[in-house]
Amino acid sequence: MTVDIGLLWDEETITGELLGGHAVQCRTDCCRYLNLAHTTGRFTARAATSPREGRFALRLGEMFSPPSAEQVLAPLSESRRNLDLDVLEAGKRWEFGGGAYDNRVWWPIVKCGSRADAESLAAELREQPHVDPLAITVVRLDDTEPSAQFEFTLGDFSARVLEVRAVPLARDTIFRLNDVPIGRGFHWQRKEALDYRGVLSLFSSAGGLTAVNRLPLETYLKSTVGSEMRSDLPAAFSQAQAICARSTVLATANRHHRADGFDLCNDDHCQCYQGIQREAGAVAEPVRATAGQILLFGERVVDARYAKACGGLSERYEAVWGGEGPAYFAVRPCGDFAASDLASEDGARLFLESAPPSWCNPALHPYPDPWDKEPLFRWQFRFAPEKLGTLIEEKTGSAGGRVKELRPLRRGASGRILVLDVVGSERTLRVYGELNIRRALSPSHLPSSFFVSDLRADEILLTGGGWGHGVGLCQLGACAMAKAGTSTETILARYYPESAVVTA
């Protein structure tokens, strides 16, 4: 089984190198191909036309059946008759091992035209009753067929083409891509030249040029597990991580990048995949040891989300992404203790000030290097109210003046704030979604949206817990469990209750 991983997209120029011999096939129009055998050398792909903006829509959730998607649209079709509503299918059916799997979901959407139109309608709909404000996402609608010609140069060959496929001719044949971003949209974003195995495809679509890598699932996983985590961690943990990564591919392919022409991207958004540089021997071992193993919940492969440190309790899927959340993302303590109601202000504060015997509490289970250097379980940040106002304006584009209060309107079961009012000296600004809250309140990125705030004479103090969205497996908690001798199956059963590890 192979997967298509997006390495670059929406680019004007893509450069790289073919190393070790490739058969290169260039499609020049609907039925003409140019074949170049045994090719090596540097290449450049340059878009011939400037990118079009494309068509956009608002997605109001991801649902498990067409009727439940229709149900989301029903109140809007009555109250807002001028909206262009539709239901789209995303995901796909897979053959894997001896079985067939189906990860399809149905999107209730509102067609909008430009991205700006979609964003202004999103702001309006978030305030409407019967619409889940956390589920609203702007999505691109374009089809993924190669649509425009681009300039392709390889050594002394140069042509205008619609699509290029470079197929490796030997086992150790690789290709290199320059300037591949890592950590898109995060403060740690950087660009690297990375090497890959498998087939390289280049094509041009609405947003610009795209580079896609097609390779066997197990080869991809060797790099992914290494890109997400280190190679010197307990085997039971690395094996749990390998099973999660394999399940994530089967559960999310053609969902997050439905209009982009590939199954998953190569970054934090889907799963980090940084090519052969991350395939250390010790990392390949957990992938080999769990070959073909996936997590199943009923008939569906588990969308095995994970985050660095939950902070005490795991979060529900729908609290973070809205829509219809799978039942295996139950709210559970990350350890054997009873937790109070963290959705309330008092409950959240009490829990943050306590030291629960959580698997991700480093006072009880010290973190491995390099995470032991960072405060991930409990943390504090201080801001001057004036400066926080300026920062929020920079990050969100909306000015509210000096910050007088941070008022949570809704918290999830893990204590994460889902809707926050920033009360300013000039006006109140409402921020929806844990990720937007984390981005708005920090020059880089707050560790999580699980925090309480205290206004003192000249500062606002944030006291918080956890790193990441908190849905699914807690990586540092699972690592501590593995170190204490817990098996891979028991670790997975804690974070994805009622699911089972099966060999496909």
Ligand SMILES: [Zn+2]
């Ligand atoms: Zn992605």
Ligand SMILES: [Zn+2]
């Ligand atoms: Zn945890």
